[in-house]
Amino acid sequence: MNIKCRQFIENHFSEMVRDLAALVAIPSVKGEPEEGKPFGEGPAAALDAMLALAEKYGFQTKNHEGYVGTIDLDPTLPTTLGILCHLDVVPAGKSGWKSLPYSLFISGGKMYGRGVIDNKGPAIAVLYAMRAIKETGYPITQNVRLIVGTDEESGSSDIAYYKKKEVLPKRVFTPDAEYPLINIEKGRIRGEFSTYSGFAVGNRSILSAFGGTVFNAVPESAYAVVCGFPEDELRTAARAFPKLGFEFTKTEDGYTKVTAKGVSAHASQPERGVNAVTGLCAYLGSLTTDDETARSFARVSSAFPFGDNLGEGLGVAESD
Ligand SMILES: [Zn+2]
Incomplete structure (x- = not known):
C-alpha cells in the first residue's frame, strides 16, 4: 500500500x-x-x-x-x-x-x-x-x-x-465475505411445503403454528396454539427437547400457546444455531391429538428433523 x-x-x-x-x-x-x-x-x-x-x-x-x-x-x-x-x-x-x-x-x-x-x-x-x-x-x-x-x-x-x-x-x-477471495456461494432452495388440511379439528388439537422472521437466519423462536391438553402433559413432552427453551401461556380464548426458544444463527452456519421451527415441529409431532394435526407435524419433522443440518431427512445429504 x-x-x-x-x-x-x-x-x-x-x-x-x-x-x-x-x-x-x-x-x-x-x-x-x-x-x-x-x-x-x-x-x-x-x-x-x-x-x-x-x-x-x-x-x-x-x-x-x-x-x-x-x-x-x-x-x-x-x-x-x-x-x-x-x-x-x-x-x-x-x-x-x-x-x-x-x-x-x-x-x-x-x-x-x-x-x-x-x-x-x-x-x-x-x-x-x-x-x-x-x-x-x-x-x-x-x-x-x-x-x-x-x-x-x-x-x-x-x-x-x-x-x-x-x-x-x-x-x-464485494467485501462481504472472508479474506482473501470467494468466487462462489452456497445455493439455497426456497421451498414451500404444504400438507392436506381438510380434516376436522378434534378436541385435542394443534390449532396454529408460526415461526421464523427471515429466510437467511436460523429461527430462534416459534410458537403453536393448542387446545385440549393439560399443561402437565405439554411440559412433560417438552423434556424430550433439552436444547430448546419452552414457555406455556394461556391465550384469551383459553387455548395454550407453546413457545419454543432456540438460538439464532446465519443460515449458512446452521450448526451454530438451534432451530426453533424444526424443534417445534418435532415437539408437536410427538403429541397425541385426536385429529390429523400431530401426524402432519410428525411428517414435516421426518423431512426436516430437529438438529439435521445436512438434509439427511430429505435424503439430499451430500459430501464432496
Ligand atoms: Zn452481507
Whole structure:
C-alpha cells in the first residue's frame, strides 16, 4: 500500500470507528415500504447517513430512490471499478448478545455490534480507502464507485433495481465475505411445503403454528396454539427437547400457546444455531391429538428433523 495512504488510515482510525458506530446505531432491518423508502425506515436512514458522510468528505453521491446509493471517487473519470457493499442488517434477535446490538462495543481488540462485519464495517473501510486516495492526492486515471445497497439480506432487489437503471462497472467486487477471495456461494432452495388440511379439528388439537422472521437466519423462536391438553402433559413432552427453551401461556380464548426458544444463527452456519421451527415441529409431532394435526407435524419433522443440518431427512445429504 502507498505509504501516505497507510498513514492516512492510521491517523484517521478513531474517526473511522466513530463513523462506523453512527451507522451501527441505526437498526437498518427491512421494514414496511414507504414512499422513497422501499425497504422501510431503517435501511433508508442508514443510506441517508452513509451518503451524508460521503458528502461531508467531499465525494459526489447519488441516492437512487432509496434502493441504492453511489459514491464516486472521481466521477469525471471513466468508472471501471465498482465496490458493492450493503447497509441493511438481519434482525439482531434477542439471545446471545453480551452487549447492545445497535451500539458499537469494543473489547479485546474486537468490535461488537449488528452489521459491524456484515456489512457496515466494510462499507466504512471502503469509504476511508477512497478518502485516503483522495486526500493524499494519489494519482488515479479511473473512477471507483462505491455502491451501497439496502436489501442484500432479503434477496438484493436493490441491485436488481440499480441494474435496470445503470450499467455496473466492468469490474465489481464485494467485501462481504472472508479474506482473501470467494468466487462462489452456497445455493439455497426456497421451498414451500404444504400438507392436506381438510380434516376436522378434534378436541385435542394443534390449532396454529408460526415461526421464523427471515429466510437467511436460523429461527430462534416459534410458537403453536393448542387446545385440549393439560399443561402437565405439554411440559412433560417438552423434556424430550433439552436444547430448546419452552414457555406455556394461556391465550384469551383459553387455548395454550407453546413457545419454543432456540438460538439464532446465519443460515449458512446452521450448526451454530438451534432451530426453533424444526424443534417445534418435532415437539408437536410427538403429541397425541385426536385429529390429523400431530401426524402432519410428525411428517414435516421426518423431512426436516430437529438438529439435521445436512438434509439427511430429505435424503439430499451430500459430501464432496
Ligand atoms: Zn452481507
